[in-house]
Amino acid sequence: MAPPPPGTLWSPPSIAPMMAVPGPLPVPDSDWAFETKWDGVRCVLSTTGDGSVRLTSRNGNDITVTYPELQALGGELRGRGVVLDGELVVLDASGRSDFGRLQSRMGVVNARRAGRLALDCPVHLMIFDVMYVDGLLLLDAPYGERRETLSALGPSGAHWSAPSYVHGRSTQVWEAVMRGGLEGVVAKRLSSPYAPGTRSAHWRKTKRVETLDVIIGGWTQRRGAAAGVPGAVLVGVTGPSGLRYAGSVGSGLSEREQSELTAYFTVLARSTSPFTDPVDVAGAHWVEPRLVAEVTASEWTRTGRLRHPVWQRLRPDLTRLD
Incomplete structure (x- = not known):
């Protein structure tokens, strides 16, 4: 032209x-x-x-x-x-x-x-x-x-x-x-x-997505649901100093999985955060870090958080409930 x-x-x-x-x-x-x-x-x-x-x-x-x-x-x-x-x-x-x-x-x-x-x-x-x-x-x-x-x-x-x-x-x-x-x-x-x-x-x-296993250390209440029903889980990965916070995962959780997690969280509840670094999430509830979940994410951010994480499934083969 x-x-x-x-x-x-x-x-x-x-x-x-x-x-x-x-x-x-x-x-x-x-x-x-x-x-x-x-x-x-x-x-x-x-x-x-x-x-x-x-x-x-x-x-x-x-x-x-x-x-x-x-x-x-x-x-x-x-x-x-x-x-x-x-x-x-x-x-x-x-x-x-x-x-x-x-x-x-x-x-x-x-x-x-x-x-x-x-x-x-x-x-x-x-x-x-x-x-x-x-x-x-x-x-x-x-x-x-x-x-x-x-x-x-x-x-x-x-x-x-x-x-x-x-x-x-x-x-x-x-x-x-x-x-x-x-x-x-x-x-x-x-x-x-x-x-x-x-x-x-x-x-x-x-x-492109990355699939990885993460450890659940907390959760937040699902809006509009009965008390104790999680809308998102707070997850981390094990580092040299302990469990490092990696982000909040809510996308992909089904109602059946939310119900299953509600029962687990009742048993595993604790009063303090299991993460070694601060978690700036309002209304966080803490649990013993024994549940392992599989999630996907597009990448890691520069601050060490998962970007666009999506729940895939609980990993009972890796979970420790004893």
Whole structure:
């Protein structure tokens, strides 16, 4: 697509991001493209051609002031009116996204503070789609054509890039993601249009999860249930100094399992925390650390907590009730 005449100003539309549905990798995979799933926050970037940049969140909030290091992208795209879709991340030394560090950047509305944080903890925008270029809406264009347009724009800088995708070969892509310790894979139909604000089956996300055994050391009351019924369990892992707190797990617990745990907790109740480190959880109840559970999580946070933990099952083969 040829650049517009110098001095042209555009009025790019406000476009809500298209979202993926969770699910397994597609089989067969010949009609699909595969991208790395980055652990960050969604960002839609638009330019008017005069060098300025506007950033909006997935919910449509203006976050331009929060990430000043992305303003330079407006200079690279000067003269072009575009709307781009991507993920804001903070990369560690190995090139993996670090959500814990990104959290220090989120929600900052003071320009001076945002500028300081941009120097200490810069973000990187992973651009993976383009929905508008120089007055032309690309929503009906297939994904493959939109990616060709994005490639022609050539956004590449210290704080932004447009990582390539892989056509087919889902098994190899998944193995590479596992080896690299990345969050997962997003599969996109090559023929898919861009559907603003919708969660479309044309895009599918598959997340890497870690399965591990944890020890239950406490619980919190289930809201609206009878007294003694747990809504979440407080879990830990054994460390050099004892049982280290790893987080609260409530997602995935069935009513049958809650009832079973209620009976166990009555027998195992204690008055003090079995964890060696502080547990800042309101309304915590403590139990003897004898029950072992299997949970899944996306990763460990920098503070040693499980991220997105989900209950799988109690492990009676590892549990000690004697």
